[in-house]
Amino acid sequence: MSVPFYVSPEQIMKDKADFARKGIARGRSVVVVQCAQGVIFVAENPSKALHKISEIYDRIGFAAVGKYNEFENLRVAGIRLADLRGYSYDRSDVTGRSLANAYAQTLGSIFTETAKPYEVEIVVAEVGADESADQMYRLTFDGSVADERGFVAMGGSAEAIEGAMSAAWQPNQDLETSLRQAVNALGQHGTDERRTLSPDDLEVAILDRTRPRRLFHRVEGDSLAALLQGPQAPA
Amino acid sequence: MSHDFPSAFGLVGTSSFTEFLNASGNEPGVSRSTGAATSGGPANLEAPHGTTIVALDCDGGVVMAGDRRATMGNIIAQRDVQKVFESDAFSVVGIAGTAGLAVELVHLFQVELEHYEKIEGTPLSLEGKANRLSSLLRANLGMAMQGLAVVPLFAGFDLAEERGRIFSYDVTGGRYEEHDFHAVGSGSTFARGSLKKLFRPEADTDAAVRVALEALYDAADDDSATSGPDLARRIFPMVSVVTASGVETISEDRLAQEVEQMMAARLGRPDGPRASVPGGAS
Numbered sequence: 001m002s003v004p005f006y007v008s009p010e011q012i013m014k015d016k017a018d019f020a021r022k023g024i025a026r027g028r029s030v031v032v033v034q035c036a037q038g039v040i041f042v043a044e045n046p047s048k049a050l051h052k053i054s055e056i057y058d059r060i061g062f063a064a065v066g067k068y069n070e071f072e073n074l075r076v077a078g079i080r081l082a083d084l085r086g087y088s089y090d091r092s093d094v095t096g097r098s099l100a101n102a103y104a105q106t107l108g109s110i111f112t113e114t115a116k117p118y119e120v121e122i123v124v125a126e127v128g129a130d131e132s133a134d135q136m137y138r139l140t141f142d143g144s145v146a147d148e149r150g151f152v153a154m155g156g157s158a159e160a161i162e163g164a165m166s167a168a169w170q171p172n173q174d175l176e177t178s179l180r181q182a183v184n185a186l187g188q189h190g191t192d193e194r195r196t197l198s199p200d201d202l203e204v205a206i207l208d209r210t211r212p213r214r215l216f217h218r219v220e221g222d223s224l225a226a227l228l229q230g231p232q233a234p235a
Numbered sequence: 236m237s238h239d240f241p242s243a244f245g246l247v248g249t250s251s252f253t254e255f256l257n258a259s260g261n262e263p264g265v266s267r268s269t270g271a272a273t274s275g276g277p278a279n280l281e282a283p284h285g286t287t288i289v290a291l292d293c294d295g296g297v298v299m300a301g302d303r304r305a306t307m308g309n310i311i312a313q314r315d316v317q318k319v320f321e322s323d324a325f326s327v328v329g330i331a332g333t334a335g336l337a338v339e340l341v342h343l344f345q346v347e348l349e350h351y352e353k354i355e356g357t358p359l360s361l362e363g364k365a366n367r368l369s370s371l372l373r374a375n376l377g378m379a380m381q382g383l384a385v386v387p388l389f390a391g392f393d394l395a396e397e398r399g400r401i402f403s404y405d406v407t408g409g410r411y412e413e414h415d416f417h418a419v420g421s422g423s424t425f426a427r428g429s430l431k432k433l434f435r436p437e438a439d440t441d442a443a444v445r446v447a448l449e450a451l452y453d454a455a456d457d458d459s460a461t462s463g464p465d466l467a468r469r470i471f472p473m474v475s476v477v478t479a480s481g482v483e484t485i486s487e488d489r490l491a492q493e494v495e496q497m498m499a500a501r502l503g504r505p506d507g508p509r510a511s512v513p514g515g516a517s
Contacts, residue, residue: 080259081240087252087343
């Protein structure tokens with residue numbers, strides 16, 4: 001008769017966390033960065049159909065890295081929560097904070113209660129009237145939430161990207177500058193050689209505080225190329 | 236997902252907000268009312284009613300306009316009610332009938348379209364939108380049988396076919412594509428007569444806006460439940476234009492100008508512009 005091995009709770013949690021981290025590190029990265037005009041989401045994502053960035057509500061956007069089916073599930077649940085709340089109460093009652101809470105609870109329960117944690121990391125961003133009123137929440141696979149300022153990088157080479165971003169980012173900079181910084185930082189992926197990412201490799205969207213009502217819009221094709229090759233061409 | 240989002244939030248395979256509402260036990264107001272279908276005869280209550288909506292095709296798009304009156308029997312319940320709504324970036328919906336239910340229907344319809352667009356990452360086709368409205372309307376059949384009917388008129392720009400299209404509905408959710416122009420509501424008979432004489436398929440959007448204003452004036456002229464332009468209070472019909480570049484709601488200032496010109500012309504000829512007949516005096 002065999003006795004099951006005793007595995008300490010610390011070991012279980014550590015194994016699960018390592019597993020989730022490994023899964024996330026395999027994927028390409030995403031940067032979310034603030035600028036005077038709003039919050040920009042930049043993902044290295046050659047697919048034009050399988051998005052890593054999404055609109056959630058009027059002022060709220062979503063970005064994710066990791067396993068597609070898992071973050072897609074979270075994205076859809078977030079849109080449903082936001083639309084249900086806005087329909088039952090009022091559009092102004094849908095907040096990024098409540099959404100971040102729901103995600104944190106969900107990811108936390110999945111991490112502790114199931115054998116396999118979600119291999120995802122997500123950002124929920126809500127734009128305010130100006131940069132100081134913006135909110136960016138980073139949610140990790142175990143349900144921890146961090147309230148971030150300036151920029152957030154997630155995915156395979158998050159550390160290298162954060163290094164590049166923290167050297168460059170300034171408060172209240174314009175859209176083009178923030179976008180180029182983010183694209184340059186994403187080019188540090190793999191660290192050995194610097195790459196220059198073309199518009200075809202990128203999925204870009206902005207929560208633009210100067211728009212009416214639904215602030216989220218995608219920047220694609222020619223308008224993205226134009227933003228990337230402004231007067232100060234990227235390195 | 237069976238965790239802190241309730242299980243319905245993890246529902247796979249639907250992009251519809253109403254289907255999600257039903258699955259999550261939060262039935263929308265309009266379909267909750269189906270239960271009332273069995274509870275007997277006509278509702279013996281007076282609720283505000285919206286009156287006349289017109290829509291017409293034009294070169295490059297479609298125009299929809301509605302008067303601003305809600306009536307309750309012989310009483311004017313509200314004189315500046317909004318009855319033409321932007322349902323999404325490329326479509327508008329106008330409502331006649333029981334105002335409370337109609338506004339709720341529009342609200343649900345707007346969320347439905349936006350919800351689909353966000354989940355799928357692409358908007359519904361115009362035909363798809365028209366069909367969604369049809370099924371939302373069918374859910375209100377119980378109330379309609381008690382006399383609380385809602386009759387929407389839907390119009391939008393079909394990006395695939397590159398033209399404006401108009402859809403009308405009956406209370407059972409029947410959906411009919413209209414060609415050239417249509418009107419719904421208590422003054423619709425008179426508005427349609429007017430549209431029949433003034434409609435020109437080649438008219439540009441500005442001309443079509445004028446035709447819509449004339450048609451509403453003619454409706455108000457003969458239907459007591461439809462309001463004409465209220466120059467003293469500066470309450471004008473609501474007019475929206477949908478073209479390839481999206482929905483544009485005509486500003487109050489521009490409406491004021493158009494209405495003043497129309498009124499000036501009507502001072503000379505109260506019945507409005509005259510349609511020409513071959514051989515007839517002009």
